[in-house]
Amino acid sequence: MYATTFLYDGCMEKKVCADVVVGPDRGRVNAWRALITANALVIEKIERALVEAGLPPLGWYDVLLEISGVPDGRLRMHELARAVVLSRSGLTRLVDRLAGAGLLKREPDSTDRRGSYAAITDEGRAVLRRMWPVYAAGIAEHFGEHLTDDEARAIVTALGRVADAAQSH
Amino acid sequence: MYATTFLYDGCMEKKVCADVVVGPDRGRVNAWRALITANALVIEKIERALVEAGLPPLGWYDVLLEISGVPDGRLRMHELARAVVLSRSGLTRLVDRLAGAGLLKREPDSTDRRGSYAAITDEGRAVLRRMWPVYAAGIAEHFGEHLTDDEARAIVTALGRVADAAQSH
DNA sequence: ATGCACTAGTTGTTAGTGCAACTATATGGA
DNA sequence: TCCATATAGTTGCACTAACAACTAGTGCAT
Numbered sequence: 001m002y003a004t005t006f007l008y009d010g011c012m013e014k015k016v017c018a019d020v021v022v023g024p025d026r027g028r029v030n031a032w033r034a035l036i037t038a039n040a041l042v043i044e045k046i047e048r049a050l051v052e053a054g055l056p057p058l059g060w061y062d063v064l065l066e067i068s069g070v071p072d073g074r075l076r077m078h079e080l081a082r083a084v085v086l087s088r089s090g091l092t093r094l095v096d097r098l099a100g101a102g103l104l105k106r107e108p109d110s111t112d113r114r115g116s117y118a119a120i121t122d123e124g125r126a127v128l129r130r131m132w133p134v135y136a137a138g139i140a141e142h143f144g145e146h147l148t149d150d151e152a153r154a155i156v157t158a159l160g161r162v163a164d165a166a167q168s169h
Numbered sequence: 170m171y172a173t174t175f176l177y178d179g180c181m182e183k184k185v186c187a188d189v190v191v192g193p194d195r196g197r198v199n200a201w202r203a204l205i206t207a208n209a210l211v212i213e214k215i216e217r218a219l220v221e222a223g224l225p226p227l228g229w230y231d232v233l234l235e236i237s238g239v240p241d242g243r244l245r246m247h248e249l250a251r252a253v254v255l256s257r258s259g260l261t262r263l264v265d266r267l268a269g270a271g272l273l274k275r276e277p278d279s280t281d282r283r284g285s286y287a288a289i290t291d292e293g294r295a296v297l298r299r300m301w302p303v304y305a306a307g308i309a310e311h312f313g314e315h316l317t318d319d320e321a322r323a324i325v326t327a328l329g330r331v332a333d334a335a336q337s338h
Numbered sequence: 339a340t341g342c343a344c345t346a347g348t349t350g351t352t353a354g355t356g357c358a359a360c361t362a363t364a365t366g367g368a
Numbered sequence: 369t370c371c372a373t374a375t376a377g378t379t380g381c382a383c384t385a386a387c388a389a390c391t392a393g394t395g396c397a398t
Contacts, residue, residue, distance in 0.1 A: 027325070028309070028312065028313030029313075030325045031313075031321040032211075032312050032313070034325050034327075035204065035208060035312075035324060036208060036212070037332045038204070040254045041254070041331075041332055041335035043205070045335060059384095076346085077346070086385080086386095088347070088386095089347085089385080089387080089388095090385050090386065092347065092348055093348090097384095114345070114346045114391095115393090116346085116347075139197065143331055144197030146330040146331045146334050147327050150323070151326070151327035152196040152327075155204060155324060155327065156199045156200050156203050158203075158315070158316050158317070160203050161315045162210075163210055166211060166214060247376065255355080256357080257356095258355080258356070266354090278376095281363075281364075281376080282362080283361095283363045283375070284363090284375095
C-alpha cells in the first residue's frame with residue numbers, strides 16, 4: 001500500500017540536485033505530503049474499526065455502494081470497473097469473493113453473452129447499512145473533527161479539480 | 170488497494186437509515202471523498218510514470234528518502250518502521266528487496282545484538298536522485314498545477330492537523 | 339455469409355502484505 | 369545472579385493485487 005511517501009525535500013533544500021530545474025514549489029509539495037500522510041493514517045484507522053466491528057474492508061464497501069446506487073441494483077463488470085479503482089482481474093476476483101459471501105449474485109446478460117452482471121442481494125444491502133455507521137464515525141473522529149468549515153470547502157473544490165483532471169486525460 | 174471508496178451518501182439523503190444519529194456532516198464527507206479519490210488517482214499516475222522511467226515504486230522511495238535524511242545514512246529497523254507506514258514484517262522484506270537490489274546494506278548493531286541497521290549505499294542515493302525528478306514532475310502535473318496558493322496552504326494546515334491527531338493517539 | 343478487429347471477462351503466475359508465531363537478546367527486580 | 373517480561377526482528381502462512389495470456393462473443397466491412 002502506498003503509505004506516506006515523504007518527498008525528497010532535501011533535494012531542493014540542500015541543493016544536492018541543482019539540476020532539477022522544474023518542480024512543484026515548496027507549498028505544493030507540502031500539500032501533497034500532507035495529503036498522502038493523512039490519507040494513509042485515516043484509512044488505517046477506519047479499516048481497523050471495521051475489523052473490530054466484524055465487518056468487511058473498505059474495498060467491499062466500494063463495490064456494494066456503487067451497485068446499490070443504480071436503480072435495478074446491478075451493474076456490468078466493466079461499469080463497476082470504471083467506478084472502482086482496481087484492475088479488471090482484481091475486480092473479477094473481488095466480485096467472486098462478495099458473491100461467495102452472499103452479498104452479490106452474478107447474473108448473465110441476456111443481450112450480450114460475453115458479459116455478466118453483479119447484482120446486490122438483500123444481505124449485501126444489509127451489510128452496506130451496517131458498514132456506514134462505522135465508516136461515518138471513523139471519518140468524523142479521525143478526519144472531519146479536525147477541519148474547519150472553510151477548510152472542508154477548500155478541500156472539496158481543490159481536490160475535485162485534481163480528480164477531474166486525472167480522470168479526463 | 171484502497172481505491173476510491175465513495176461514501177454511502179444515499180444513507181442520509183434517502184433516509185434509508187434514519188437510525189444514524191451521529192455522523193460527519195455533508196461537507197466533511199465530501200472532503201473525505203475528494204481526498205481519497207484524488208490520492209488514488211494521482212498516485213496511480215505517478216507509479217505509472219516511475220515504471221515507464223524504469224524506476225522503482227514509491228515504497229522504495231519512502232525508505233531510501235528516510236534513510237538518506239539521517240546524518241550517518243543508516244537507521245534501525247524500528248526507527249524506519251515508524252516513518253514508513255508498513256507492518257514490521259512488511260518492512261523486513263521491503264528492506265530485503267532494497268538490499269537485494271544493492272540500494273541498501275544491512276549492518277549489525279554492535280551495541281544491541283538483536284537489532285540491525287539498514288544503511289543506504291551510494292547506488293541507493295543515486296536511485297533516489299533519479300527518482301525525485303519523476304516524482305516531482307508527477308506531483309506538479311497531476312496535483313500542484315490544479316491548486317491555488319491559498320488552497321495549498323489550507324491543505325497543509327488542515328491535513329497536518331488530521332495527521333497529528335491520528336499519530337498521537 | 340465470412341473474416342477480422344474489438345470488447346468482455348477469466349485464469350495463470352508472480353509479487354507484495356499483514357497477522358501470528360517464533361528466535362534471540364536485553365533489562366529490571368527479587 | 370537469575371528469572372520474568374519486554375523488545376527487535378524474521379519467518380510461515382493465507383490472502384490480495386497486478387500483468388499478461390487466454391477464451392468467448394460481438395459487429396462491421398466486404
